[in-house]
Amino acid sequence: MLVTSPVGAKRNSTLTELSANRLSGIVLDSQATDIRSTFINTAADPQPGGVSAGAFFDANSTIGGAIAASIGATAKNGGRVGFILVAPPGLDGSARITRNSNGTSVAVSLEETLVHELTHFRNQSNQQTLLAFPDSAASIYVDPALAAARTAANSANAQAATVQVLRRFTEEITARHIHWRVRTEIGVVPVLNNSIQPAQLGIAALEYFVELSGVFAPVANGYVQEINRRGAVAQLNQVAMWLNVCAFYAFSDKPEQDGDSRQLFRLAAAWAAAEAAKSAPLADLPEAQGLAPLLRDFQ
Numbered sequence: 001m002l003v004t005s006p007v008g009a010k011r012n013s014t015l016t017e018l019s020a021n022r023l024s025g026i027v028l029d030s031q032a033t034d035i036r037s038t039f040i041n042t043a044a045d046p047q048p049g050g051v052s053a054g055a056f057f058d059a060n061s062t063i064g065g066a067i068a069a070s071i072g073a074t075a076k077n078g079g080r081v082g083f084i085l086v087a088p089p090g091l092d093g094s095a096r097i098t099r100n101s102n103g104t105s106v107a108v109s110l111e112e113t114l115v116h117e118l119t120h121f122r123n124q125s126n127q128q129t130l131l132a133f134p135d136s137a138a139s140i141y142v143d144p145a146l147a148a149a150r151t152a153a154n155s156a157n158a159q160a161a162t163v164q165v166l167r168r169f170t171e172e173i174t175a176r177h178i179h180w181r182v183r184t185e186i187g188v189v190p191v192l193n194n195s196i197q198p199a200q201l202g203i204a205a206l207e208y209f210v211e212l213s214g215v216f217a218p219v220a221n222g223y224v225q226e227i228n229r230r231g232a233v234a235q236l237n238q239v240a241m242w243l244n245v246c247a248f249y250a251f252s253d254k255p256e257q258d259g260d261s262r263q264l265f266r267l268a269a270a271w272a273a274a275e276a277a278k279s280a281p282l283a284d285l286p287e288a289q290g291l292a293p294l295l296r297d298f299q
């Protein structure tokens with residue numbers, strides 16, 4: 001099944017990517033071959049590292065147990081190209097996002113799945129920029145030496161490098177923010193930016209960092225796990241830095257919506273840093289908001 005009518009148009013999520021021919025298609029994973037030739041026509045051949053465009057497609061055209069996946073590659077013109085795979089439960093609306101640690105889960109609709117994946121897709125180029133950030137950056141890691149040590153300890157597995165943890169945090173938090181916005185927009189009461197306090201997004205991101213780190217931080221890397229062992233001040237300072245990284249991501253084709261989200265992330269980062277500096281951090285907390293799903297949504 002090829003989705004030709006962008007479902008995420010509420011926030012103009014797809015139009016630019018599709019018209020620039022960077023998104024080869026959104027397809028049920030079992031029918032990925034439908035877009036194989038479209039992908040090969042725009043993807044660099046070979047891809048960086050030497051694998052052919054066709055072999056790259058074939059190696060990335062199944063998604064295992066995931067609900068959906070965004071696959072990015074280098075384009076012939078040096079830019080980015082790729083496709084989005086959706087599993088049958090994602091397509092028919094029966095999918096649930098499951099928290100592996102305790103088996104609780106939350107339902108997710110096709111529209112929600114697509115806006116999440118399209119946010120990943122929208123930021124393909126930003127993702128490449130982010131991957132060049134050094135572990136030594138003191139504005140990105142509260143403990144740059146630990147970041148470097150955990151990358152070195154995983155030198156045989158590039159996916160467990162610390163920058164990949166940063167990348168996955170940024171990707172998941174930004175995609176889950178757009179998911180939250182669309183979920184809110186399709187609800188009865190539209191919630192505008194001024195109805196969410198930066199602290200609420202900060203708390204939601206902190207909950208992911210502390211309770212849902214499996215989403216972005218493999219145990220083998222261990223960076224987040226170590227920061228979590230150090231307690232609230234380290235956690236808040238790290239979340240502040242990474243929320244600032246999120247603020248560099250793209251959220252919408254509409255400048256006012258894009259700026260709105262970026263500003264919210266900057267203010268949430270400032271909140272987390274200010275909270276870390278208090279003598280008693282996290283003493284008086286608002287309700288988490290601004291990400292979907294939220295920790296409390298898992299049941």
Ligand SMILES: [Zn+2]
Pocket residue numbers: 116120171172175
């Ligand atoms: Zn994702």
